[in-house]
Amino acid sequence: MSTIRPSLALTCRRKLAAHCCRARYISSSSRRCNSPSVPSIARLLDEGPPNPDHVVVNGYVRSIRELKRVCFANIGDGSSRESMQAVLTHEQAKGLSYGSAVKMTGAWKPCRPNAKQSHELEVSGVDIYGPMDASTYPIQKASMTPEFLRTMPHLRTRTPFNSLLLRLRSTCIAEITKFLNEEGFTQTHTPIITSSDCEGAGEVFNVNSSRKDAGLDGGEAYFFKDAKYLTVSSQLHLEALAQSVGNVWTLSPTFRAEKSDTSRHLSEFYMLELEMSFVDDMKVVMDMVEKMIQQTTRGLLRSRLAKELTVRSQGGTEILPERWKILAQGSWPRITYTKAIGLLRSSGEPFDHLPAWGEGLGIEHEKYLAELHKSPVFVTHYPRSIKPFYMLASSTSTDQEETVDCFDLLLPNAGELVGGSMREHRLDPLIISMQAKGLVAPGLPASITDEQMGALKWYIDLRRWGSIPHGGFGLGFDRLLGYLADVPNIREINTFPRWVGRCEC
């Protein structure tokens, strides 16, 4: 009988009568699990226990096999894709099922020579942390489809591969944070609720208090006086900070209210955005993209994740390390958009659509260009007409072919990962460019009033006093993780994915 804590017992004893557990359940009076002193299973497998005669393991039963004399249980705790093998008596295994949360104590013994693992736990004691009805548990030992698992993001991370994706995300963040810190970049927190819905990045979400009378004086329609939106990009705010403290970056949630139902788009996703100040050559920004991704990937290659992801390869080939090697080194080709259009048009490939100069590239074209080079490829200098207002005109522009100093980084089999540009840092050309997109009222730049500048007046301000040349980029962080893990659908990468009509938990 598990000991119900006194207060609840006093008030709800009858209701809890059903909460009857086996004697082996850990009761609150004998509770002792204190994780800091208990090593993770990854550590146990990698380094062995400090004291082989007395090992304590916390984890979940991933499988259980009953033989004639003994039972074998595989125990995982999410720290490793592999599980630890435990040997139990039939008596000890009683009540255990797939998914049970357990504490096991025992001795660390060498396995037979041909076994998959070098050691196993010879169990002396088992405690079960809580009841487990395997018959209703939605997570099955058998393979489940990604679509099925997406219906329960709160449980799917319990599977070995999905918990590995969590660790991949964490390790990537740590590597990037370390790298950019060492490079002298300042990590910033740019705002999520913003005033502008007109940065040209597509549909936006709006935000308001859920109470109708939430305004300052009790009678207003808006909590923040007027309409506010979820950020579609941190770039504009980062530019303000780059003029304050030098090179800056952020890893921030970003939002698009688009109805896209694709494997590459979500309504909520993480973007790594970075801005470099006192830079007037786009090469410097592309060099930083290359260096950051390469250093991060090298960090991953040194981690145990590299080994864990190799396990996924099929037919004996090590698919994943190849992908990682591509990202870890080399000088990635840089071609202009104009050249890219030429390559595509002369390729003879049966594209769904063959782009002409002045049109955007589709995913089929992006993949083709990267696969052609067998490498990540920077495509630079796109036409101004298909790019946002803030990009700097290229010095190589002609009257016929007006381009901007911008680039996309395309990956083999994956398409666009990074988009960046030099920013228009001169006041009058910026105003003219914003006028062309309808963001600022028409008129001579010199005589534009604050009201005519509209919601982005603050952004124009940055060019009014002490403006500097600068450039930066945004990297789709979930896309990077998807590429590294060879998971084509971003809905498996984002822990709690949101898209049109879908927002579980």
Add this chain to the structure above:
Amino acid sequence: MSTIRPSLALTCRRKLAAHCCRARYISSSSRRCNSPSVPSIARLLDEGPPNPDHVVVNGYVRSIRELKRVCFANIGDGSSRESMQAVLTHEQAKGLSYGSAVKMTGAWKPCRPNAKQSHELEVSGVDIYGPMDASTYPIQKASMTPEFLRTMPHLRTRTPFNSLLLRLRSTCIAEITKFLNEEGFTQTHTPIITSSDCEGAGEVFNVNSSRKDAGLDGGEAYFFKDAKYLTVSSQLHLEALAQSVGNVWTLSPTFRAEKSDTSRHLSEFYMLELEMSFVDDMKVVMDMVEKMIQQTTRGLLRSRLAKELTVRSQGGTEILPERWKILAQGSWPRITYTKAIGLLRSSGEPFDHLPAWGEGLGIEHEKYLAELHKSPVFVTHYPRSIKPFYMLASSTSTDQEETVDCFDLLLPNAGELVGGSMREHRLDPLIISMQAKGLVAPGLPASITDEQMGALKWYIDLRRWGSIPHGGFGLGFDRLLGYLADVPNIREINTFPRWVGRCEC
């Protein structure tokens, strides 16, 4: 005359006629600033230049003084609170004003023995990056009130102290990331848009597409089928991940649609939330709070920020290091709420309100308790009636005094920084607790249907299969930075602060 890039020149030449600049402005044809090879001013001041005869500096004029023979300019770039002194001829200083963005080249020379700095830049060349009309520049050299600066968060970070706050945030993030990574914690990205508005943390913001017809089929009222909200806490989602991968944390934007107009509350702020799995003793969680804050502060003490913040102290006393020393060491007292109420009631202090057992503590009480101990203080075991549904009942509860296993960490002069608890990990007691708060329909826990569980069914699910004891905490990250910088109002700490009626940029 600055060279306008060809394309814009071709299309807008007349409009740009007013954009006439002095010859010394950096033109796009001679553009060369390339930050990676140019050291920051902080590095120059700390380490000196690699080649003292040829130094290049990018920065902003913070002050300029004209003497009879020469001019002195102080140049800052946000990397250091101190600025670098440059010595120029009157000719070189022409056109420079407070706020000008400049590139200076010259030689690194020792100053006179009594000077504030050891070295100064003897300038050989000056380039101005862009026009600067000092007469309209809202940022003045003279001291400006925090209230005035709040009206322009896009410019206030240019002041030396506000850029220091950006660097403090960055260094703190890097130290915490490093510490938790080394402790084996997995950093996660919990969702911002969530399904539940009922976690008991106050008013929420709701989110929807700004297009009325944004639903899946073009005619629905909601983008995500039903109402969605901005997260008020990542804890519930973190609990799901703690059952998947072990100890987890997140540093996430968090939102409250409360009308609070105080120095301690914002509508958008960053929370560091952490969850420890297989832990059944709250002491372990409090130990982690203590260790994390102490290690982070020790990291800061080793950084140049410690020295920079010391400059702020008044009357010669080093106020800030004292604050940091308090956070960097010691075993912080832990007292129960019941004892705290006793201390407050017997203190004889003229509180605005004297709390009785069962009432929450106000900021005046929190500050008193921490100042009484001259240390951060954990106050533990609050009454269940004033705490959220998910907290675990204390084993020491009595019929008269029902408490939960929770704690708040209170700081001298600042009040609450951290709130944490053990979580109710048992299925039936959780359902009963949620019923008591009206979150689940009444009825015997065993026979509750999915529909009756409501929006938090997924959270209840976590207890249905393989539940484990666990606990965690949330730390107000902006509050921590405010305490470290001795800035009492969180609106100065948060880079783009949002509160009721206010959302600049």
